[in-house]
Amino acid sequence: MPKEYIYENYRIGRGDEVSGKDYLLYRFYEILPGFLSWLTIILAVVCSYLLPLYTAIFIIAFDVFWLLKTAYLSLHLKENWKRIKEHLSTDWVEKLVHFKYDHIYHMIMLPFYKEDEKLIEKTLKSLLNCDYNSKRLIIVLAAEARAGKEPLEIAARMNKKFGKEFGHFLVTVHPDGIVGEMAGKGSNISYAAEEARKLVLDKKKIPYDDVLVSAFDIDTIVYSQYFACLTWMFLANENPYNTSFQPVPVFNNNIFEAPAISRVVAFSGTFWQMVQQERQKRMATFSSHSVAFSTLYKVGYWQSNMVSEDSRIFWNCYMKFNGNYIVTPMAYPVSMDANLAHSFWQTMKNIYKQQRRWAYGVENFAYIMFNFSKNQNIPKWEKFKIFIINVDGYWSLATNPLMIFLLGWLPIILGGREFNTTMVSFNLPYITRDIMMITMSNLILSSMVAVSLMPSVPETKKRVKKFYHIIQWLLVPLTITIFGAIPALDAQTRLMFGRYMGFWVTPKHRSE
Amino acid sequence: MTPKQQFRYILGLFAVFIIVIPLIIFYSFGYRISDNFKVVKTGGIFVSNVEGGASVLLNGKFKKSAGMIDRNMLVQNVKPGNYTVNVEKEGYRPWVKYIKVQEQLVEVCFPLLVPSELKSEEITKYIPIDKSDLKRKGGKRPKPELNDEYTDVIELFKEAKKPAKSIFPTWNSKEIATLRLGPMRKLKGKIFLSNENNKMYVKWIGKKDQLPFFINTMSKKLIYAPEKTIKAFDFYPKREDAFVVQFDDGSLFGVEIDTRFGYQNSYRIVKYCSRFIVNYEMLFYFVGDKLYSIDFES
Numbered sequence: 001m002p003k004e005y006i007y008e009n010y011r012i013g014r015g016d017e018v019s020g021k022d023y024l025l026y027r028f029y030e031i032l033p034g035f036l037s038w039l040t041i042i043l044a045v046v047c048s049y050l051l052p053l054y055t056a057i058f059i060i061a062f063d064v065f066w067l068l069k070t071a072y073l074s075l076h077l078k079e080n081w082k083r084i085k086e087h088l089s090t091d092w093v094e095k096l097v098h099f100k101y102d103h104i105y106h107m108i109m110l111p112f113y114k115e116d117e118k119l120i121e122k123t124l125k126s127l128l129n130c131d132y133n134s135k136r137l138i139i140v141l142a143a144e145a146r147a148g149k150e151p152l153e154i155a156a157r158m159n160k161k162f163g164k165e166f167g168h169f170l171v172t173v174h175p176d177g178i179v180g181e182m183a184g185k186g187s188n189i190s191y192a193a194e195e196a197r198k199l200v201l202d203k204k205k206i207p208y209d210d211v212l213v214s215a216f217d218i219d220t221i222v223y224s225q226y227f228a229c230l231t232w233m234f235l236a237n238e239n240p241y242n243t244s245f246q247p248v249p250v251f252n253n254n255i256f257e258a259p260a261i262s263r264v265v266a267f268s269g270t271f272w273q274m275v276q277q278e279r280q281k282r283m284a285t286f287s288s289h290s291v292a293f294s295t296l297y298k299v300g301y302w303q304s305n306m307v308s309e310d311s312r313i314f315w316n317c318y319m320k321f322n323g324n325y326i327v328t329p330m331a332y333p334v335s336m337d338a339n340l341a342h343s344f345w346q347t348m349k350n351i352y353k354q355q356r357r358w359a360y361g362v363e364n365f366a367y368i369m370f371n372f373s374k375n376q377n378i379p380k381w382e383k384f385k386i387f388i389i390n391v392d393g394y395w396s397l398a399t400n401p402l403m404i405f406l407l408g409w410l411p412i413i414l415g416g417r418e419f420n421t422t423m424v425s426f427n428l429p430y431i432t433r434d435i436m437m438i439t440m441s442n443l444i445l446s447s448m449v450a451v452s453l454m455p456s457v458p459e460t461k462k463r464v465k466k467f468y469h470i471i472q473w474l475l476v477p478l479t480i481t482i483f484g485a486i487p488a489l490d491a492q493t494r495l496m497f498g499r500y501m502g503f504w505v506t507p508k509h510r511s512e
Numbered sequence: 513m514t515p516k517q518q519f520r521y522i523l524g525l526f527a528v529f530i531i532v533i534p535l536i537i538f539y540s541f542g543y544r545i546s547d548n549f550k551v552v553k554t555g556g557i558f559v560s561n562v563e564g565g566a567s568v569l570l571n572g573k574f575k576k577s578a579g580m581i582d583r584n585m586l587v588q589n590v591k592p593g594n595y596t597v598n599v600e601k602e603g604y605r606p607w608v609k610y611i612k613v614q615e616q617l618v619e620v621c622f623p624l625l626v627p628s629e630l631k632s633e634e635i636t637k638y639i640p641i642d643k644s645d646l647k648r649k650g651g652k653r654p655k656p657e658l659n660d661e662y663t664d665v666i667e668l669f670k671e672a673k674k675p676a677k678s679i680f681p682t683w684n685s686k687e688i689a690t691l692r693l694g695p696m697r698k699l700k701g702k703i704f705l706s707n708e709n710n711k712m713y714v715k716w717i718g719k720k721d722q723l724p725f726f727i728n729t730m731s732k733k734l735i736y737a738p739e740k741t742i743k744a745f746d747f748y749p750k751r752e753d754a755f756v757v758q759f760d761d762g763s764l765f766g767v768e769i770d771t772r773f774g775y776q777n778s779y780r781i782v783k784y785c786s787r788f789i790v791n792y793e794m795l796f797y798f799v800g801d802k803l804y805s806i807d808f809e810s
Contacts, residue, residue, distance in 0.1 A: 060540060061533050068525045075521055079513045278513040416721045423542035423556055426586050426618045431540055 005375040007320045012367060013182065013305030014500050025373060027498070029366035034496030036391065037398040037489055044407045045414070052415030056424050059408050063435040066404055074442045076278040077271055081449050083331035084248060084274070092228035093131050099235045104136065105167065105211045106227050107196060107293060111142040111188045112218040113505045117154045120218060124162050132227035138168040138200055138211070142192035146176040146183060168200050178304075184503025186309025189215055190301035197297065209241070211293035215302070215310070219337040220288045221253055229332045230290055242321055243328045244314055245290040246283065248273050250453050251338035256465065258338040258347070260472040265351050265483045266338035267450045268476070269358075274449075277329035282389050284314040284364070285327055288334050291317070307503050308361040315368055322377035333453070341507060354506045356487035362394050362495055398488040401480040408432045436477075443473040542616040544589055553615035555592055559585040559599060563625050566601040586618070599623040610773045620725040622753045624768045626779040632804040635662050635796075665789075665796050665803060672789050687717065700747045703727070703769075705755055707745060712736035712757070714769050726753045726770035735771050746790040749808040756781065756795065758788055764797065781806070 012018060015026040047055040108127060112120060120141075128134055141158060143151045155171040163169040172192040181187040193213065201211060212234055216222075226247065234240050251258075251266035258266070276283050285291075287310055296302075299316045302309040317325040339354060341347040368390065372383045412425055419425050447470045457465055494501055546552045559568050564580040568587055575587045592615045599607040599621070607623040638656035673695075693699055696707040702718030715732045716723050723730060740759040748754035754768045762784035768777050782788070785797035785804075793809040 056540075057537055060536055064529060064532055064536065068529055072521055072525055076513055279518070417723055421617050421620075421725075423554075423588075423616050423618055424540045426556060426558055427540035427588075430586065431536060 003374075005319075005322075005377060007316075007371075007375075008300065010319070010371050010374055011300065011303055011305075011316065012370065013303060014363065015366065015498065016500075017305070022370070026366050026370050029369040030363070030498070031496045033362050033365055033391070033394040033398075034489075034492035036395050037492055038496075040395065040399045041402065041407070044403060044410060048407075048410035049414040049416075052411035052419040053422070053424065055411045056415075056419075056428050059403075059411070059428065060431055062403060063408070063432055066400065067435050067439045070439050070442050073275050074445050076275040077449060078445060080248075080274040080277045080329075080331060081452070083277075084333060085452075087229065087330070087332045088223070090225075090229075092225040092232050095232050096228055096235075099232065101231050101235060102136075103207075103210045104231050104234070105138055105206055106132070106136060106230070107138040107140060107193075107200075107211050107213045109140050109142060109189045109192055109213060109215045110218055110220075111144075111185050111192065112151060113144050114147050114151060115218050117157070120154060120158060121161075123216075123218060123221060124158060126221040128162065128165055129224065130222060130227055131224050132231075134165055135167040137166045137227070138196065139166045139170065140192045140196045141169070141171045142188050143171065143173050144176070144183075144188055145173050168204075170196055170200055172196070181304045182306060182503060184304075184307060184309070184505075185217075186302040186306065186312075186503070187304035189309070190304045193293075193296060193301045197293075201293070208294035208297055209292065212245075212290055213293050213296055214288065214290040215313075216288045216334070217336060219253060221335040223333055223335070226332060226334060229330060233328060233330060234292070237328060239324075239326075241292050241295050242317075242325050243291075244285045244317065244325075245328050245330055246273075246277070246285055247288060247290075247330045247332050247334045248277060249287045249336050250333045252335040252453070252455055253337045254340050255338055255454055256457070258340045259344060260468060261475055261479060261483070262339045262347055262351055263450075263469070264472050264475045264479050265355065267446070267453075268479065268484075270453070271446060271449070277331055280326065280329055281385075282393075283327040283329060284311045286310055288336070289313075289327075306363055306367075307357060307501055308363060311361050311364055312367065315364055315371075319371045319375060322375065323379070323382055339506065350507060351483050352487055353504050355483050356491050357501070357504050357506075359397065359488035359491040360495070360501050362488075362492050363500075365390050365394060366495075394488070394492065398485055398492055401477075401485040402489075404436070405477050405481055440474075440476070443476060446476075447473045542588075552591070554588065555590050555613040555615050556618040557587040557590055557595070557597060557611065557613065558618050558620045559587070559597075560620055560622050562599060562623050563601050563604065566599050566604070566623070566625060569598040569600065570595050572596070572598070597621055599625065601625060603628055605779055607777055608775070609770075609777070610775050612773065622726050622768065622770055624748070624751070624754045624766060624777055624779070626766055626781065630781060630806050632782070632797075632806050635659065635665060635803045635805055637662050637803075662803060665791075665805070668789050668791055668796065669787070691717070695744060698746060700752045703747075703752050705745065705747070705769075707742050710738070710742050712742070712745065712755070712767075724753070726768070726772070728772060733771075735769055736767055736776070744788065746788070749790050749795055750793045756788070756790060758785065762786065764788060764795075 012026065015023060015030050018026050044055070110123060124139070127137060127139065139162070141155050143155050152173060159169055159171050172195045174188040174191045178187070200206070201208060212230060230245055233245055237243060248270060250270050255263060273286060289310065291313070295317060299320045302313050303316060306312060314327060339347055339351045341350050368386060372378065409429065411419065412428060415425060451469055454469065491501065542554045542556065544552055544554050557570070561583050562578045562585065564578055564583055567577045568575045568585055570587065570590065576585050578585050590613045592613050594610065594612050597609045597611055604625040605628055607625055609621055611619045611621065613619055636659055639659050641654065688699065691697060691699060691704055698705050702716060704715045704717050706713050712735050713732050714727055714735050716727045716730060720730055727733065738759070740761065743758045743760050745755050745757040748756050748766055753770060754766055757765050757767055763780055764782035764785060766779045766781050770776065782797055785799055788795060788797035793807060795806045795808065797804055
């Protein structure tokens with residue numbers, strides 16, 4: 001008889017936290033994504049040398065597959081774009097009239113490290129300016145002890161300035177060096193949520209079921225009706241405690257200051273989230289998200305022993321509720337900062353590091369598979385589907401751009417003289433080029449969506465800037481390779497060799 | 513998007529994939545539908561690195577023109593058989609080749625397009641004196657100033673007489689040493705040209721897999737046996753598939769290495785010179801004590 005699954009026993013951060021057979025199994029799943037990606041790349045090279053003709057056929061088929069996949073994803077993008085526009089023009093406050101919602105509180109987690117005071121102030125002002133009763137907002141400004149004195153002074157000043165404007169304003173200081181924790185956002189907001197429970201909810205006797213927690217980044221700026229929209233979706237949901245609410249992150253805060261590469265990478269991330277919003281069953285939470293406090297409390301908050309707490313919280317809930325958990329796509333945006341540093345090269349480095357950290361979400365794969373092996377309450381077919389979705393996701397991210405833009409030439413380089421006299425050898429670069437040109441036409445839609453999601457060009461910026469915002473999309477082959485495939489491969493390789501990554505805080509910078 | 517819509521899209525795109533893939537693969541392998549709706553196997557001709565704007569004609573019929581950026585041309589849909597390939601461009605001497613196209617294979621051509629009129633410029637030993645300058649100085653002739661370009665070229669001529677030496681030893685320096693490079697034995701990349709008893713030979717010293725089509729054998733190959741006596745030779749400016757040869761009558765000819773299908777294009781470049789040297793895209797030559805240059809880039 002299989003052992004009963006106790007979720008709390010398996011909140012594992014990385015392979016070396018378990019031992020014996022469990023260690024081997026967990027490590028196997030940590031190795032698998034990287035192994036598959038490297039196997040693909042090595043096979044592409046070896047087959048180009050040994051079987052150039054068959055490799056050429058595979059490349060042509062793969063190019064067509066990629067073209068059709070891009071078209072398929074573009075249809076989702078277009079659909080979500082329509083929904084976002086519709087949701088942005090909806091009066092959610094008006095819609096809420098049909099519900100009793102005065103009892104709902106919103107707890108907003110704002111973790112910060114060493115960010116600028118002005119940036120924090122702007123975030124708090126945006127919360128205050130929302131079309132929602134600010135007295136129903138519980139602000140949790142979560143500082144880190146390891147960041148030194150200055151952040152604590154900033155937090156105190158913010159408390160003084162905004163404390164009385166909101167229902168509750170709590171400043172928490174996450175202690176440094178707690179055993180078993182990884183310094184990062186997950187450990188900070190978990191500590192802050194527990195403090196908020198004790199110091200606000202329990203003290204004021206606010207039922208956990210009536211509190212919706214929004215885990216934001218410190219640069220997250222909400223659109224005016226975000227909380228009204230979130231409240232409506234929560235109240236209208238059939239299973240509001242078995243779902244997380246996912247807005248669409250757009251990186252608009254400093255979009256006119258960020259360089260073209262940064263803008264393209266940022267919008268690519270937004271587009272991916274928009275596509276995922278239309279594929280609910282493939283969704284996990286990402287970056288800023290919202291969830292009922294009672295649900296969070298049941299799962300023990302965000303995991304504090306790993307990097308990708310934002311997506312892991314979904315899988316924690318999924319395991320805790322034996323698969324009866326889903327993400328509700330809000331099709332409503334929140335605005336964040338695009339990567340921007342003091343110099344161009346520093347911006348490039350930061351983009352790479354941020355993409356690598358996001359790609360390190362591959363650590364969830366081992367967690368999911370390991371928990372699947374323990375939890376017999378989830379149907380096998382469901383487990384298989386999730387296995388395939390995840391393997392395809394990680395594999396595609398790390399290998400597809402390389403296969404499309406680089407490896408397509410390998411049979412010609414390595415195929416030898418005999419292959420290089422065939423029609424297929426001479427046709428391969430032309431066919432690949434033509435298919436890529438058709439695929440790139442999807443970027444017209446991307447540029448239209450991006451321009452429509454951007455704020456209007458400020459007076460200070462030249463009109464020509466708008467033109468750059470359209471032609472910047474020609475950088476996509478470069479960005480998805482250098483800031484997509486390579487950091488993903490980097491992250492998978494680190495995990496594969498057990499060189500676990502720590503949490504890297506993306507520096508926030510905005511031009512004056 | 514509803515799951516039903518998604519399913520429809522997936523089904524539709526899958527159908528497109530299933531239909532399109534065989535078509536593209538058969539097309540890329542050279543299969544075509546003939547006029548009487550039969551499937552036929554075709555071959556192709558690849559024209560490599562031709563001048564921008566040049567046209568390719570097969571058996572006198574225009575087929576394609578080279579772009580200004582992509583200077584390679586793949587002529588497809590060619591039925592197997594023998595063809596006369598002409599590559600033409602206004603202001604250039606016509607290039608012709610007789611080739612055999614085989615099914616599902618591509619024959620590669622390396623046209624040597626030589627301008628009809630090559631502009632040669634004299635490089636004077638001294639910088640010419642400006643007449644107005646002479647007037648200003650009251651007609652007193654200043655001391656002539658040596659022309660740097662002239663001295664640089666003279667240095668090149670001197671260097672060419674010495675055996676080729678590399679500052680740093682390379683992995684194949686031993687192999688190169690056995691080639692005994694000199695005025696009648698020259699190497700460019702992995703292509704070795706030699707003149708033995710007034711006969712020009714080529715040998716590929718690289719890997720078999722990278723053997724160029726215009727050589728086509730790993731053995732030493734006779735590529736040129738003129739009636740006139742060869743005085744000197746070098747690789748053609750900017751190219752490794754052709755060479756410049758100087759005969760005892762002083763004339764300079766550009767000759768392609770490719771001798772496949774029994775035809776070799778050669779063009780007279782200079783009517784007479786006493787000696788010459790090739791440096792990248794430049795050809796320098798002496799007529800008596802006067803030095804001239806031809807820029808093959810322009």
